[in-house]
Amino acid sequence: MNRHAILHIPDTPYAYPSGKDSLTLRLRAAKGDKAEVTVKYKDRYDWTGTFREQGMEHFASDSLFEWFECKVSLPRNRYRYYFEIKDKKGAKLWLDERGLKDDEENMDSAAFQYAYIGESDVYRESDWLQESVVYQVFPDRFENGDKENDPEGTLKWGMKPTSRGMFGGDLKGIINRLDHIRELGADLLYMTPIFSSSSNHKYNTRDYYSVDKSFGSMEDVRELVEKCHSLGIRIIFDAVFNHSGSDFFAFLDILDNQSNSRYADWYHLDGFPVKTVKPNYYTFAESIPSMPKFNISNQEVREYLIEVGKFWVREMGIDGWRLDVCDEVDHSFWKEFRKAVKSVNPRAVIIGEIMHEASSFLKGDELDSIMNYPFKGACVDFFAKRSIDAERFSGILASSRAMYMDQINRQMWNLLGSHDTQRFLTEAGEDKGRLRLAAAFQFLYIGVPYIYYGDEIGMAGGKDPLCRGCMVWDKDRQDKDLLMFFRRLIAIRKENPELIKGDLRMEYAKGQIAAFSRIYGNDRILAVFNNSEQQKKLRKGIPSRAIDLFTGNIMELNGRVVIEPMSFLALKVLED
Numbered sequence: 001m002n003r004h005a006i007l008h009i010p011d012t013p014y015a016y017p018s019g020k021d022s023l024t025l026r027l028r029a030a031k032g033d034k035a036e037v038t039v040k041y042k043d044r045y046d047w048t049g050t051f052r053e054q055g056m057e058h059f060a061s062d063s064l065f066e067w068f069e070c071k072v073s074l075p076r077n078r079y080r081y082y083f084e085i086k087d088k089k090g091a092k093l094w095l096d097e098r099g100l101k102d103d104e105e106n107m108d109s110a111a112f113q114y115a116y117i118g119e120s121d122v123y124r125e126s127d128w129l130q131e132s133v134v135y136q137v138f139p140d141r142f143e144n145g146d147k148e149n150d151p152e153g154t155l156k157w158g159m160k161p162t163s164r165g166m167f168g169g170d171l172k173g174i175i176n177r178l179d180h181i182r183e184l185g186a187d188l189l190y191m192t193p194i195f196s197s198s199s200n201h202k203y204n205t206r207d208y209y210s211v212d213k214s215f216g217s218m219e220d221v222r223e224l225v226e227k228c229h230s231l232g233i234r235i236i237f238d239a240v241f242n243h244s245g246s247d248f249f250a251f252l253d254i255l256d257n258q259s260n261s262r263y264a265d266w267y268h269l270d271g272f273p274v275k276t277v278k279p280n281y282y283t284f285a286e287s288i289p290s291m292p293k294f295n296i297s298n299q300e301v302r303e304y305l306i307e308v309g310k311f312w313v314r315e316m317g318i319d320g321w322r323l324d325v326c327d328e329v330d331h332s333f334w335k336e337f338r339k340a341v342k343s344v345n346p347r348a349v350i351i352g353e354i355m356h357e358a359s360s361f362l363k364g365d366e367l368d369s370i371m372n373y374p375f376k377g378a379c380v381d382f383f384a385k386r387s388i389d390a391e392r393f394s395g396i397l398a399s400s401r402a403m404y405m406d407q408i409n410r411q412m413w414n415l416l417g418s419h420d421t422q423r424f425l426t427e428a429g430e431d432k433g434r435l436r437l438a439a440a441f442q443f444l445y446i447g448v449p450y451i452y453y454g455d456e457i458g459m460a461g462g463k464d465p466l467c468r469g470c471m472v473w474d475k476d477r478q479d480k481d482l483l484m485f486f487r488r489l490i491a492i493r494k495e496n497p498e499l500i501k502g503d504l505r506m507e508y509a510k511g512q513i514a515a516f517s518r519i520y521g522n523d524r525i526l527a528v529f530n531n532s533e534q535q536k537k538l539r540k541g542i543p544s545r546a547i548d549l550f551t552g553n554i555m556e557l558n559g560r561v562v563i564e565p566m567s568f569l570a571l572k573v574l575e576d
Helices: 171-176 178-184 218-230 249-260 299-316 331-344 373-384 390-401 432-444 480-495
Strands: 015-019 022-030 036-043 052-055 057-061 065-072 079-086 092-096 099-101 112-114 134-137 188-191 195-197 205-211 234-239 320-323 349-352 413-415 448-452 503-510 513-520 523-530 536-538 545-548 554-556 561-563 567-575
Touching: 022 036, 022 079, 036 065, 052 065, 057 390, 134 413, 171 178, 171 218, 178 480, 205 218, 205 299, 218 234, 218 299, 234 299, 299 320, 299 331, 320 331, 331 349, 373 390, 373 413, 373 432, 390 503, 390 513, 432 448, 432 480, 432 513, 432 523, 432 567, 448 480, 513 536, 523 561, 561 567
Parallel strands: 134 188, 134 448, 188 234, 234 320, 320 349, 413 448
Antiparallel strands: 015 022, 022 065, 036 052, 036 079, 057 065, 079 092, 079 112, 092 099, 195 205, 503 513, 513 523, 523 567, 536 561, 545 554, 545 567
């Protein structure tokens, strides 16, 4: 048995409350050992009773490791536990907080402890978020609904986008096109920033309490939120609390008054005089003068930004925040921010823009989810570029799932593209078959599907700014078949609770074939993907009878299925 691979930590995500009366435990072992794992547990103050036993189920695996998981429950929620690990040859090891042992003697004294599940320690997942389908809009490029607020030099709609050019998209335009989002089936609108700013992307905020005049007015914001809610669409705003614009009032005061400014400690200044040419202050990214970084340790800055967060939830009724580069802001601030926003609306959600592993932000006391860029990267590599095989693809996703609580995995924003990346269709060499496969995977997999505006009608676009092209509203230039495909994907997800609440079990991942099941109670949906140009056959995990969710046909499978090239099956199992 590979002792080096065995790991358990009595903290998230290896030990965490899955409810007031339930503790989830995980253990990692080497993949090649084909381990069987049992957890033995009892009340931490029970010194004479025997340990209860529960087998752990396989949870995920990659090329190196396997993870096992189970839930245990005890009166009073005070836990003492250890693990028994048996490999494929029958050899056994036992793991407690002192490490691995070759015998099972004296396990009481050094067993792991989870001292108590306090009610406030239980992460309260968001049912509505898990049930959602996200639709992202870049406001300047979605629809021009009011020519009167067009900025000077507005470009003709549909021209090649530039890093500075503006096209006149605004809030009225979004309001006018909400029917498109509703008919698509998406029910969570996420907009990049709308606050006053000098750029077209608005990530250098001038004023956190006003809407950019090129987008409209506060009345337009109120109308948009109310119209969304009346259509059953929730709405999330984007905020930048890592940095402001260089024309934000506090930074302007520094430029005017230099060392005498009362706001000198609001930023990280390297000295005086402060200069925006060859900036001598900490900025977002690499010396971007227009984006000076806030000093979040300053109490006035914290209070100011927290009030911003509360204001838009309280006064405009938005349903949460997406937070730009939030991994560059300290944990203590996000803990305070979460409590403040949830005090206004306990059902509001907080989503982070973190492009990499984010477990330290997703323990339940800061963010509710992140934009799942690792998912996007894996889908691009497997479906769009075919640079990895199904085993590697499955392993990347598995190791990601193992980083987070189950509730968080169900809330991850699983995107294929965004305003910061090439569109998926461009990554795929404009092969719409590959986009269809990736989108189907996205909607059948665990987590929240996320559509970047225009992907549903076949828009392509390279790196920023080309990925931020104007939405195509001319129906003759839209891919209607692709649009209907996305509508059907969304409908299938909403009609089948297995795809929202169901556990995930990988069935097969080799070559260019991937298959998994979504299991909820006694119900199972099997998803099979053939990411190749050849017809394939599969027996692993295949039921006897099933309904094809796309055609409605009942299929007699008898444990074997044929998958056509570049296609997938979504099968609701009738008989295993």
